[in-house]
Amino acid sequence: MGRRAFICGNDAVAEGVRLSRPHVISAYPITPQTIAVERLADFVEDGSLKAEYMHVESEHSAMACAMGVSSVGARAFTATSSQGLLYMAECLPYASGARMPIVMMNANRSIATPWNIYGDQMDSMFLLNSGWIQMYVEDAQEALDMMIQAYRIAETEEVMTPMMVNLDGFVLTHTYEVVEIPEQKDVDEFLPPINMPQNKMDLNDPKSLCITAGNDWNMEFKIKQELDMQNSVHTIEAVDKEFGDKFGRYYGGLIEEYRCEDAEVILITTGSVTGTSRMVVDDLRNKGKKVGLLKLRYLRPFPAEKIREAVKNAKVIGVVDKNISFGYEGTIFTNVNSALVTMEKHPMSLNFIAGIGGRDIGKNHIEDMFNSMINASEGKVEERIQYMNVRCEK
């Protein structure tokens, strides 16, 4: 048993990182991530975390520095948000192409302009193609647990891929709640020391890293990366199962289905909005409505097969997107739809764009989403893309 603490999501990230014993932390502040790196500095200061703490001069350098650390086979951590994530974007494919098992926390935050520091998921959506495993947590406990799981997954030899753990800005990063902090010895049993037998610089086996591969060679490297990323779903599921066996908390691997059995309409969510949606599902179920909830934990690798299985009996699904891919629709909606088209008979899909720039997503708004889906399931025409909780009409 660990100890219970009343801490915020950023603190929980820091606790999870401390338990994972990284060798080096490269830190650059940005709201709303900052508390996480502040807390890690406290831990290094008080001696409870033996790590090199690097004050880097930008996010770009935060990731480059983490690459340097990982390149010699040491465990690296960094954290960022929003513009910071975009600024370091160039480095992300470097790290993933070199298969460096770096773990990064991203505090999901809006993208300028207009300037805004609150939580939406525009930032990480930019980086879906970065070659990083991308997962989204629902609460502080999951944030802590996922730091530990992330290192375990990222460093698994067949995966050997960096991992971005996303945490909704403020709603999770700055909200305090009860979190169980595991014992160090249990984490040590679960998470072995880092081992990179094939792709680190090694004095006994010198390597060239981040090499050039021209048009005659490049494609095979990229296909290998893709096949391994696809394959990582097995590790993700297995690690989650093993984590649950050890710590008593199972998250469902790639996705979590909540009351989806016999559901005619299913809402698909990522991150913190899932929690509020659970309450609405319970309310509607109590009223006899056949509704369910599907929480996407991972967007890369994308759990297409799992989604198809979960929604196969639904009439309508709705996808909540805290982002807009300008000129099209919500990014997750696009991804989900492409998973659906291979089904013999697939449910109709609606897109609910919500929470942009930190706009509140209340229970009433989620009820509206369900009502719209229920209407659609009864044959009424509903707008395919709906903006929730907007100040005025279009």
Add this chain to the structure above:
Amino acid sequence: MDRPKVNKDWKEPERISKYPVGSTCDGGTLVTINAGWRVLRPVINQDKCVNCLKCFLLCPDGVISKGEEKLTIDYDYCKGCGVCAYECKLGAIDMVKEEK
């Protein structure tokens, strides 16, 4: 001569799964020579050479080996830039036209 050699045993991966994990390769892997670049080849006139090692020091490609007694040139990797001949104060290196 003490210079790295082409690894003639190097084989391209037969399957995608055999490709390296990551954009990685063993350090110092040589699979080709650079000799095709050369129009003129440096030839050391051992009678004139006093083993001052200037050419060894200044060769951008490091192809001149100190050896035990006399200097030798690794023609697999010499690009024929002529730095050695130009810098040799005794004129002990001749740049000779490559014969095809």
Add this chain to the structure above:
Amino acid sequence: MKEIRWHGRGGQGSFTIARLLGQAASVYGGQYAQAFPSFGPERRGAPVLGFTRISETKITDRSEVITCDYVIVLDETLWGPAVVAGLKEDTIIIINTETPEKYAGQVENKIITIDATSLALEVLGRPITNTAMLGALVAISDVVSLDDCKNAIKDTLKASVSEKNIELIQKSYDAVKEA
């Protein structure tokens, strides 16, 4: 679920106390709790809000607090539309004031007053009223026990100030109970 909203100014510790209440209720009281500030770059002196949610069951709600069960005003100069927003019929307002009569009849809701500033000056020697306001809440509600609050204070505040604050919460608790 009980929802509590704290009104103060940046630097007065209104979020610290919102958090401390959550800690008392969860870590010591065995309930579930959530605490969060009004998010944003507020600076010292600006009006700020703190929120605490307390429940017997796990709290998964991630939306804003709209209506609340208790509204606690650390700084009475903040009295205005923000304080009386989202009141339910049974919402209780607790105000730090020397002049309770000012608030008579202002709203339909029950208002509890306490001169927390005087109490804080007396015990701490500084006008930091957040602990005193928590004492008042404990006195009029059953959201959390006084002992759990004292444990949370011991756990959260530096040893040098925790003793005084435990004294202060007891005093304010007694004062409101007597009244």
Add this chain to the structure above:
Amino acid sequence: MMDKKPINARTLTNKEYFYGHKACGGCGESLAVRLAMKILGERTFASLPAGCMSAVSFIYPQMAFRNNAIITPFASTGAVASGVAAGLKALGIKDAYSIGFAGDGGTADIGLQSLSGAIDRNDKVIYICNDNEAYMNTGIQKSGLTPYGSKTTTSPAGENIPGAQNMKKNMFEIVAAHDIAYAATASIGYPEDFMRKVEKAKEVEGTSYIHILAPCPTGWGHATNITISLAKEAVDCGLWYLAEYENGEFKLNKNPKEFTPIESYLKKQGRFKHLGEEDIKVIEKHRDYKWEKMRKNWV
């Protein structure tokens, strides 16, 4: 202090760590990397950003570095080298070197921020700037270290853009202004001096920086065989200088009584062919101004 053998061709190892690269014939930069690696040896982790030296030595499956080496994001030589040093420290790996080899653009332009950060943290990194005075890897574009008058593909020496119009950014003094533990300038034309400086950098507890001028036959437009002598002439005519910054003090390593003619240096190079007397006067004036300051403050 241990007795150190003087570093020269005779004492230098015959072993090559940087071999089989695809740099142009007569490439000055590759000699700088080669010699530095011979001084540093096999326990060296080299970080190279995008640029000629990375482009010519990591072409799968031909790898020129026999020691460990990594290509970094263009802006990130300092940061990756810092990370390598931190990782080695955390793993308890001692007596190993983290070295950065970046070009002039990678150092003075896009990489300035991360170099500054590394020096500010005083990370144990040796940073070598291979200055060939333009973006050669992309085909000769003007950088912050392209000297006045140079013709490049983005400063075409015509009517509207009459060659590069700025003087070289003063990287050595920018670095020294961080109060770095050790900084030096060097020229591939003075290889013993350069090797001595690399040897010195090895011993520094903290960041060290060596800025070496390395002619590029392709970009400068000169014969491949004169690379070394041209680099020497750059120093002898006063357009480059050999100096060190150590313990907070500047020191000129070479203070010629007389300079060789600037024109002779410039006219060996295609990039300066178009320069008229007026331009040469501007260059000469700037050289004299610079030397007046250096002689006053650094001697």
